Amino acid sequence: MEDRKAGSETRAGDVLQRMRLDIINCALKPGEKLRFEALRTRYAVSFSTLREALSRLAAENLVIAEGQRGFVxxxxxxxxxxxxxxxRILIERESLSKSIRGxxxxxxxxxxxxxxxMDKLQQRLGPEYYLSEExxxxxxxxxxxxxxxxxxxxxxEIRSKLFERAHRYRRxxxxxxxxxxEKAAEHKMIVDATLDRNEEKALALIDQHIRETSENVIEHAGHLFPDLKTVPPKKRKSLTAAE
Amino acid sequence: MEDRKAGSETRAGDVLQRMRLDIINCALKPGEKLRFEALRTRYAVSFSTLREALSRLAAENLVIAEGQRGFVxxxxxxxxxxxxxxxRILIERESLSKSIRGxxxxxxxxxxxxxxxMDKLQQRLGPEYYLSEExxxxxxxxxxxxxxxxxxxxxxEIRSKLFERAHRYRRxxxxxxxxxxEKAAEHKMIVDATLDRNEEKALALIDQHIRETSENVIEHAGHLFPDLKTVPPKKRKSLTAAE
DNA sequence: ATCTCCTATATTTTCGAAAATTTGCTGATT
DNA sequence: AATCAGCAAATTTTCGAAAATATAGGAGAT
Structure with missing residues (x-):
């Protein structure tokens, strides 16, 4: 065992990172069934290694483990x-507040x-900067x-997990x-308020920034979300008493 | 594969639950090295199954995965x-607030x-009620x-993970x-304020409840915590630039 | 048609052996 | 004594075969 991606200490950890990215970037689509045979080819690892990565992702809420029926x-x-x-707004406000104070x-x-x-990169990339992985x-x-x-x-830790989940929606x-x-202006205002230690203003701005980005996502991609289309699920054998 | 603890759908999930309890109840002590051979005997499962459970616990921050050197x-x-x-206070306040409103x-x-x-059980168990698993x-x-x-x-979801981590300290x-x-009085006051929809009072009470419990833990068990005893760590081969 | 039961096939889950890595030890060298 | 190399033992990590389970299809009954 010698070639492994930098930053990851085991093969399973490496696959974990790669799968996380693939999910966030929607190379693996929301709701998609994850079959072991296919994944084994894609990531070139064994069943157990795969399973370990999948388990961790399940704990992060990026995949769901379904009884004896695998992962989606x-x-x-x-x-x-x-x-x-x-x-996210709750957490981000709290951590920004603490940072400003300390x-x-x-x-x-x-x-x-x-x-x-970030600013320079955005200028270099031009109007479609937001499509860039970098x-x-x-x-x-x-x-x-x-x-x-x-x-x-x-x-x-909580913040980073939530950020990743939200990133999938942005993507x-x-x-x-x-x-x-144009988010550049917003980012600049956040920086200024933060460095001025103007807590109230900085919190209001970050709050608005997150909220508006989310609304923007719904506006542009809301049609992809299956919220009310109620796809009737296949019938299952039995359900343990749901009260 | 037929005998498995109720509520868990796979053997790995079962072991996960049992290990979680063992960690929270300190049957597996903080900082303790988790050797596979020993755990394999204890839980009667194979390497990979064990590894899957450990991975999930690592994602929950109840164990730490250390590169190629196993888990603690x-x-x-x-x-x-x-x-x-x-x-916890931040999260609990927010979720209680929302509950009171909705x-x-x-x-x-x-x-x-x-x-x-809870009240009846406490009376039945007597003064050492808090030692009871039930x-x-x-x-x-x-x-x-x-x-x-x-x-x-x-x-x-966040709340439940934090609650478990805190429970280990209480334990x-x-x-x-x-x-x-005597926490019975406190619990009663929280119930009353909550059902009265007296949000401000309920939040203040739950805040105080959590804070005081935590202070109580430090008072009685603080001597167990290695915070400032600075055990010199064994020297390691190399550290990737920590900037 | 619709349902149930059965069988064949596909898929997931578990297992322990084998490979990779770390740890501990011994003795040589300064 | 302290450092280091090199080897042996202990330990973790990975692998794919084998067992368990779920799914799909078909035959027969209502």
């Missing part, structure tokens, strides 16, 4: 996106540096830099929109 | 408990029913009943305390 990619819905958005010079410098990188990464780093000084590993809508409303 | 039970520390407590008659009835069961379960159900109408699966201190301050 977590489905999407407007209800889920709204729920996710509300909780952040030091390094934190400030890192925000500026990351914002600068931009997604820097954009993620930027939002992380804002809250990184909150001092709470628990909060940051879904990217495919269907010919442009993305 | 997540360590405890005062810093972690405090962090956990703060985030809860219906069924929700109210269920709170009363669960409180009643009481832990009902106590958990009670706190869940309060927030169950919040309407946010995402919030509830650690149980062993070392000859009594537990």
């Amino acid at each position: 990619v977590a489905p999407v819905s407007i209800a889920d996106l709204n729920d996710l958005t509300n909780v 952040g030091d010079d390094r934190w400030e410098a890192n925000i500026l540096a990351t914002y600068h990188r 931009w997604s990464a820097v954009h993620g780093e930027f939002h992380y830099s804002l809250v990184s000084a909150c001092g709470s590993p628990v909060l940051l 879904m809508s990217s495919q269907f929109r010919p442009y993305w409303r | 039970v997540a360590p405890v520390s005062i810093a972690d408990l405090n962090d956990l407590t703060n985030v 809860g219906d008659d069924r929700w109210e009835a269920n709170i009363l029913a669960t409180y009643h069961r 009481w832990s379960a009902v106590h958990g159900e009670f706190h869940y009943s309060l927030v169950s109408a919040c309407g946010s699966p995402v919030l509830l 650690m201190s149980s062993q070392f305390r000859p009594y537990w301050r």
Whole structure:
């Protein structure tokens, strides 16, 4: 066992990362059944290794484990996106608030540096910047830099999981929109309010930023969500008493 | 494959549940190395099945996966408990608030029913009620009943994970305390304020309840936490740039 | 047609052996 | 003594075969 992607310490960990990306980027589509034989070819690993990665993804709510019937990619819905958005706002406000109160010079410098990188990249990529994998990464780093000084590993861990789940929705809508409303200005305002330690303003801005992005996703990709189309499920053998 | 604990759909899922309980109840101690051969005997399953359970626990932060060096039970520390407590308060306040605003008659009835069961059980068990496994379960159900109408699966999922992690700390201190301050009165007050839809009061009470329980844990079991004893770690081969 | 039961096939889940990696030990070298 | 290389033992990680389970299709009864 010698060739393994950097940053991951085991083969299973590597597959985990790759699958996570594939789910977030919708290479594996919401609701899709994940068959072992197919995945085994795709990722070139064995049953057990695959199963380990899938189990972890299930714990992260990116896939769902169904009894003895295997795994499916977590489905999407407007209800889920709204729920996710509300909780994200709660968490993001709290961690930004704490960062503003406790952040030091390094934190400030890192925000500026990351914002600068994001800004330059956006200009370099042109109007379709949001389709770029690279931009997604820097954009993620930027939002992380804002809250990184909150001092709470628990909060940051929750935040990162929610961010990934939300990213899948953003990604879904990217495919269907010919442009993305100008977020550069918003990002700049957030940076300014944050570095000014204007907590109230910064929180209001980040709140609005998340909420509007979510509304934008629904506007452009809402038609993909099966919320009310009520596909009748195949009938199952038995259900354990549902009260 | 025929005998499996009820509620779990696969052998791995069953082992997961059992290990989770063993960790929370400190049958597997914080920081303890989890060797496969030993666990294989204890839980009577194979390597891969074990690995699957361990992976899931790692995603829940109850164990830590260390590169090619196996798994250890997540360590405890005062810093972690405090962090956990703060985030728990944030989440619990939000979900209680939403429940109070949206809860219906069924929700109210269920709170009363669960409180009643908890109260009766406490009386039946006497002064050492808090050592009972059964009481832990009902106590958990009670706190869940309060927030169950919040309407946010995402919030509830986060809440349940944090609740379990905190429960481990409570459990650690149980062993070392000859009594537990009277919580019955507090629980009753929370029920009353909640059913009165007195949001402000209910939130203040639940906040205080969680905070005080946490302080109580530190008071009685803090001496077990290795926070400042700085055990010098064994030297490792190399560390990838930690910047 | 619709349902039930049965069988054949597809798929998931579990298992323990084998490979890869880390850990601990011994002795040589400075 | 401290450091290091090299080997042996312990431990983790991966693999694919085998067992368990679910799914699909068909025959027969209502």
